[in-house]
Amino acid sequence: MTAPENSDTPISLPRIGDPAPSFTAVTTEGTVNFPADYAGKWVILFSHPADFTPVCTSEFITFASMQAEFAAYNTELIGLSVDGLYSHIAWLRTIKDKISFNGHSGVEVKFPLIEDITMSVARQYGMIMPGEDNTKAVRAVFVIDPAGMIRTIIYYPLTLGRNFDELLRVIKALQTAETFGVATPADWRPGDRVIVPTAGSCGVAADRMDGRVDGVECEDWFFCTKEISADDVEAGIRKG
Numbered sequence: 001m002t003a004p005e006n007s008d009t010p011i012s013l014p015r016i017g018d019p020a021p022s023f024t025a026v027t028t029e030g031t032v033n034f035p036a037d038y039a040g041k042w043v044i045l046f047s048h049p050a051d052f053t054p055v056c057t058s059e060f061i062t063f064a065s066m067q068a069e070f071a072a073y074n075t076e077l078i079g080l081s082v083d084g085l086y087s088h089i090a091w092l093r094t095i096k097d098k099i100s101f102n103g104h105s106g107v108e109v110k111f112p113l114i115e116d117i118t119m120s121v122a123r124q125y126g127m128i129m130p131g132e133d134n135t136k137a138v139r140a141v142f143v144i145d146p147a148g149m150i151r152t153i154i155y156y157p158l159t160l161g162r163n164f165d166e167l168l169r170v171i172k173a174l175q176t177a178e179t180f181g182v183a184t185p186a187d188w189r190p191g192d193r194v195i196v197p198t199a200g201s202c203g204v205a206a207d208r209m210d211g212r213v214d215g216v217e218c219e220d221w222f223f224c225t226k227e228i229s230a231d232d233v234e235a236g237i238r239k240g
């Protein structure tokens with residue numbers, strides 16, 4: 001379904017496990033049909049409040065400087081604000097020509113930035129939170145998998161810049177869970193022990209608790225972990 005091209009689009013909030021709402025949009029890299037153009041790839045679709053604002057500028061420099069790292073995990077970036085295309089172009093040129101942040105300067109933003117002056121996409125994705133601001137998108141992050149399903153949603157308010165190490169960690173954790181059939185505990189990073197699926201029978205629970213399953217260690221029958229080395233994680237998920 002293509003979103004109606006006006007701001008009457010109701011504000012909706014897609015949920016984890018839903019298909020990513022589809023739209024066609026003009027971007028700084030040409031027209032995008034979302035999510036069809038990204039089939040087979042992970043995508044981080046994110047919104048920012050406005051062009052030519054400092055927190056957003058710091059975020060774009062950081063995202064752009066990490067684009068190759070995300071691409072190594074088959075992950076593409078696509079941004080959105082409710083500004084128009086010419087504003088986006090002017091802002092991205094300014095970032096490249098004039099702005100330094102955290103040791104990065106001359107940064108060229110090569111991922112698409114969606115123009116959404118009608119707020120059609122922003123409303124479809126629940127990026128407008130009227131209690132925070134009626135006319136600007138909050139800092140939303142949607143992680144969408146290669147099948148076009150929403151796998152993670154994170155929101156930040158206007159004044160809080162995102163943590164990009166966390167966004168990369170989310171990508172690695174989602175892909176690790178899928179590749180190895182495990183879950184990842186609090187603060188997991190590649191190389192930390194992972195959670196094995198909870199025993200589905202008394203026999204499996206007993207085997208694990210009695211140490212009969214190689215490499216699996218249990219705190220209790222429902223909380224068992226195993227090692228996957230950082231090298232094995234990287235070998236399993238890294239594509240580039």
Ligand code: BEZ
Nearest residue numbers: 049053054055056158159
């Ligand atoms: C910023 O990106 O700096 C910003 C944008 C909107 C409200 C507050 C800060």
